[in-house]
Amino acid sequence: MNILKPAFVLVTLVIIWQLIIILSDVPPYILPPPFSVIEAAVAHADIILVHATITFIEMVVGLVIGTLLGPSSALVLSYYRPARQWLMPILVISQAIPVFALAPILVLWLGYGMISKIAMAVLIIYFPVTAAFFDGLKNTNLGYLDLAHTMGASKSSTLAHIRVPAALPAFASGLRVATAMAPIGAIVGEWVGSSEGLGYLMLHANGRMQIDVMFAALLILALMAIILYYTVDAGLRRLLFWSPETKLNQL
Amino acid sequence: MKPDQNFSISIKADRLAFGAVFLFEHLDFTLKKNEWTCLLGPSGVGKTTLLRIVADLVPNIKNVIAKCSDNKPLNGRTSYMAQDDLLLPWLSVLDNVLLGYKLRSKQGDRSKALNLLQMVGLSSNIDDLPDKLSGGMRQRVALVRTIMENRPVVLMDEPFSSLDAITRVRMQDIAADLLGDRTVLLITHDPMEALRLGDRIHILSGRPVKFITPIIPEGTRPRSITDTQLLKEQASLLTRLSNASTLDLG
Known part of the structure; x- marks a missing residue:
């Protein structure tokens, strides 16, 4: 991966940020200069680290649970026609409810701790992963299935050796979307009700007009999200070394 | 270790429709043991459907009867090679x-x-x-x-049609060499391929297709592409097929 080009864009953005401050004379409690954000991040490193760890655990655990739940439901949906007929409409309708609107209810039911935030992340991740994998399982090349049939393959071995591997590229795109969305779930959960995590820290700093701390928390959150995304992406790339999509998506 | 292939297969159906399309009438042909039977016809005539039925890939088709001369079921004794690899x-x-x-x-x-x-x-x-x-x-x-x-029976659905001409001829030679002693049903729209590889060639044209006496080319497969007899027959087959499809279009 060529790191120079994105780094160049990043530096340009920071320069524009600084220029806006110089040219427009915005007070630092509206937009703090980049340098004081970094200063705040260093000065409050211990507190930010504590809260970042909490948020990171929520994101990762939510992602893992969602990634396990999604494919298993997709398998059930594609395998049992009744499950598809009864559950698929519910699954689709459930997406009409904005997950954010559920946050207060989840906090009410599951408490102020990490569980309600993990539940939020899982809820957000579940649908893209399930839908993508289900789609992949449904769209197996019919030729492969013909071939397996003439080779005398059982239903379960066709699933294990043909349909699941063939659906993995679709699953991977779903998981990429989910990974990008996982932080949203955790942060929204923390905004609605919590006493720890970066979302909490941002609200707290906002209330005390520590805008530089708020920006520092945001910076760390963005960093974590990026690291998470590229880790998952690299893992998927390694797993799906054979997929033409992997080669197309090469950065 | 060769599979036991001491049997012929007769394939029969009074009429075969697929959806609303009436494909075959008085379908009746035999795959003789250790012989290559070719079904030659233009695209869209129903060749692939027929092969898929023989390969047990079309569920709920009851009126096509594939009967083996040793009275055992055909199911599980075929292998299948499609147009796509x-x-x-x-x-x-x-x-x-x-x-x-x-x-x-x-x-x-x-x-x-x-x-x-x-x-x-x-x-x-x-x-x-x-x-x-x-x-x-x-x-x-x-x-x-x-x-x-x-498997004793090999079903091939235009397996070489996507290859370039030179590669196709080489593949025909390799296939003839490696599958020489099997009972083969080969579907093709290429008269040259049918004439090179077929022991009996059924021409499929018209709608519905009526089965007539197969062509039995001389010599042993794979017949040489420079054989003048083969080239002559190829020309006559092409004429027959194109006449039939003109009628079809009219």
Whole structure:
């Protein structure tokens, strides 16, 4: 991966940020200069680290649970026609409810701790992963299935050796979307009700007009999200070394 | 170890419609043991449907009767090679060749697979993924996979039609060499291919198709492309097929 080009864009953005401050004379409690954000991040490193760890655990655990739940439901949906007929409409309708609107209810039911935030992340991740994998399982090349049939393959071995591997590229795109969305779930959960995590820290700093701390928390959150995304992406790339999509998506 | 193939298969149906399309009338032909039977016809005539029915790939077709002369079912004694090579992109060449064993949870005969891959000139590609191979190489892998199934009857659906002319002729030679003693049903729209490889050639044209007496070319397969008799017959077959399809269009 060529790191120079994105780094160049990043530096340009920071320069524009600084220029806006110089040219427009915005007070630092509206937009703090980049340098004081970094200063705040260093000065409050211990507190930010504590809260970042909490948020990171929520994101990762939510992602893992969602990634396990999604494919298993997709398998059930594609395998049992009744499950598809009864559950698929519910699954689709459930997406009409904005997950954010559920946050207060989840906090009410599951408490102020990490569980309600993990539940939020899982809820957000579940649908893209399930839908993508289900789609992949449904769209197996019919030729492969013909071939397996003439080779005398059982239903379960066709699933294990043909349909699941063939659906993995679709699953991977779903998981990429989910990974990008996982932080949203955790942060929204923390905004609605919590006493720890970066979302909490941002609200707290906002209330005390520590805008530089708020920006520092945001910076760390963005960093974590990026690291998470590229880790998952690299893992998927390694797993799906054979997929033409992997080669197309090469950065 | 050769499969037991001491039987012929007669395939019969009074009429065969697929959806609203009336495909065949008085369908009646025989796959004689150890012979190559070709069904030659233009695209869209229903050849593939017929082959898929014989391969037990079309559910709920009751009126086509495939009867083996040894009174055992045909099901489970055929292997199938499609127009598309159907290599699984995530498996190496060797694993693709051994796919049938894996699907049946059996130990594959690796040395036989390696041997066959060597015979088709792919011994240096056994660990490659299919997308590294050319079309002709992929089709050779598919051919080896078909042979590895070790079934007495081989059903081939235009397996070489996507290849360029030179590769196609080479593939026909390889197939004739490796599958020479099997009972083969080969579908093709290429008169040259039918004449090179067929022991009996049924011409499928019109709608519905009526089966008439098959053409039995002289000599042994694979017949040489320079054979003047073959070239003459190819011309006459082309004329027959194009006349029939003009009528069809009218």
